[in-house]
């Protein structure tokens with residue numbers, strides 16, 4: 693699990709926070725593309741891609757356990 697404060701920024705290029713990504717996941721987003729479309733994250737330098745993908749994968753694993 694990525695350890696971070698809720699207001700920490702996951703995407704410096706767009707100022708997207710971990711909390712925003714988590715909110716989108718909680719509301720049904722299932723892919724990096726959906727996160728990217730909603731926030732612009734991963735449309736700049738791309739260095740946050742791996743972090744967003746990791747959050748998506750972790751969320752999917754949590755859903756699979758339910």
Ligand code: FES
Nearest residue numbers: 703705736737740
């Ligand atoms: S940090 Fe997200 S695109 Fe650059």
